[in-house]
Amino acid sequence: MKKINPFKPNSPVSTGMFAGRINEIKMLEQALYQTKHDQPSNFLITGERGIGKSSLMMILKDFSSGKFETLDHGIFNFLTINIVVSERMSLLTFIKLIERNIKRELGKVEAIRSFMNSTWDFVQRIKIMDSGIDKINVTEDSDLVINDFSYSLSETCNRIINPEKGEDKKDGIVFIIDEADNACDDLHIGYFFKVVTEMLQQNGCQNIMFIVVGLPETSSKLAKSHESSLRIFNHIRVKELNPKDRFYVIDKGIEEGNRINDEKTSISEDAKQHISTLSEGYPHFIQQFAHTAFEYNSDGEISSEDVLEGAFKDGGAIDAIGSRYYASDFHSKIKSNEYRQVLGIMAESMNEWIKKSDIREKFTGLDQTLTDALAALTQRKIILKNDSVRGEYRLQQRGFALWIKLFGSRGK
Ligand SMILES: Nc1ncnc2c1ncn2[C@@H]1O[C@H](COP(=O)(O)OP(=O)(O)OP(=O)(O)O)[C@@H](O)[C@H]1O
Ligand SMILES: [Mg+2]
Known part of the structure; x- marks a missing residue:
């Protein structure tokens, strides 16, 4: 008889199978408590692929929205909005998505629905700007839109924490912005969070928390878009489970x-x-x-x-992990067979540090090609360069090394 397999490598885990992360959960829980009591804080959550960022956010959502009682702070009732950033998402689309999600969550009550329609009517107007061919005033338009957005958001938040008769009282709003590493330049992601959080403060809105989630490069994307945007976030780095x-x-x-x-x-x-x-x-x-x-x-x-x-x-766990995490780096991001040969040589030492001179002994190409390969692979974060020992490099994960050894020569 065929048994149902309880392990789920490709979807977030149910609460029952969720392990660890106690410190992270406690920090976030404390921040929810503060945000409820007019001391909002924002979080940046980064970690490698598959480390469990989205799963941690699922648990947080259950806590913030009141589905489950928290560990130390009782039950919360935040309006919790989950947005996933995609690669070509513009600032305007991002704002429209937020508006649509808030409306979906709140619009069930008739009185709130008409309040929402009038508070967020600027979104109808940006449709016109968005579809215009004239992109010359884009920054100016962005400033206007962010200003309108912050105002509407403050109004909405104030309404739900001070509800009218028959409406549910909320603790505030929690935004979970996942896959933020996908953000393109047009999203102005760092600028957006910096300006919005400042404007919310000016509007006296103190019960909104932003949680931005993504791969480690999310930090540099935020900083590139606005130098000091990182300062508005507490940074949690999600690590391997013990x-x-x-x-x-x-x-x-x-x-x-x-x-x-x-x-x-x-x-x-x-x-x-x-x-x-x-x-x-x-x-x-x-x-x-x-x-x-x-x-x-x-x-x-x-x-x-x-x-x-x-x-x-063949077709086993390492093969499956490789197709999901490594194959595209190995086959598509790396166009040259010589670069792949460098990775193959490095994989023989698994993920231990290896000297460039040792790689050179086995490498069949030119010295210059090896130098270029190591620079390019480091820049693309496929390998790591040792900051404390000159000329040493290594693969990031043993799993990647194993996969190259076992299946790297198989081709696409
Ligand atoms: N704390 C945990 N306990 C048990 N299993 C977990 C935990 N966190 C994640 N997982 C498992 O690992 C898988 C990957 O987790 P998740 O999708 O949350 O990672 P991620 O960091 O968001 O990955 P990505 O960078 O690809 O978005 C999930 O499908 C889930 O099954
Ligand atoms: Mg994820």
């Missing part, structure tokens, strides 16, 4: 599997240890290795063999 939390994820998954399937499954300590080590603490990888081991197992107990065979075979 071994205890990794084991928790696996145990909870097995538990869930036994709840939904008649046929029971267990897992040996060794097998858990292997999943923990192979994953390097990346939650996405824990889910993937556990998922494949669960598939691979046939006798009811997941053993280290199940984990290892599931990990290394």
Whole structure:
């Protein structure tokens, strides 16, 4: 009989399987409490692909919107708006999306609906500017739009924290802006947050919290758009899960599997240890290795063999992780076979530091090509350069090294 696999490498986890992040949650919870009491603060949340940023935000949303009671601060009731930034999104589209989401959440009450329509009527006007071919006054237009936006937002927030009869009283508004690393120059993302937060303050609006989420390069995108925009954020860097939390994820998954399937499954300590080590603490990888081991197992107990065979075979966990995270870097971002040869040589040392002179011994191309390759790969953040030892480089993750060794030569 086929069992339902409880591990989900490709979608956020349910609250039950969510592990760790206690410090991060406590910091955010404290900030919600402050924001409710007129001391708003904003957060920048960054971390590598698959480290669990969006999952952390799902939990936060459950806390801020009042779906669950928080750890230390009781129940909140924030209007919580989740926006995902896409690659070509302009400032105007971004603002329209926010308006639409707020209306969707609040517009269920008749009185609020007409209030919202008159408060946000500037959005109807920007449609005209947006569709115009005249882009000469774009910055000026942006300033006007941001000004109108901040005003409408303050009015909306004040209305929902001081509701009229029959309306729900809210604690304020929480914005979760995910995948902010996608922001293009036209979004003016740093400028937007800097100006909006200042204007909200001027308008006496003190119950709005912005949480901007993305890959580590989000910081430089914000700074590039407005030098001092980073100063308005408290920065949380989401890191790998520690071994205890990794084991928790696996145990909870097995538990869930036994709840939904008649046929029971267990897992040996060794097998858990292997999943923990192979994953390097990346939650996405824990889910993937556990998922494949669960598939691979046939006798009811997941053993280290199940984990290892599931990990290394063609179409197995490392292959799946590679197609999702590394293949595009390796095949599309890198156009030259010589650059790929450099990565292949580096992968032999896994993700340990390796000297340029050692790479040169094995590299078959010109010295200059090697120099160019190392510079380009570092600049594209595919490899890291050692700041304290000259001429040393390494791959970022062991998983990437393993994948290059196993599947790198396979082609696209
Ligand atoms: N704290 C956690 N406990 C258990 N599993 C987790 C946790 N965080 C994330 N995961 C798992 O890891 C996977 C990746 O998580 P998530 O999508 O949140 O990462 P992300 O940092 O937002 O990735 P991306 O950079 O691709 O947007 C999820 O599908 C989920 O199954
Ligand atoms: Mg995400």
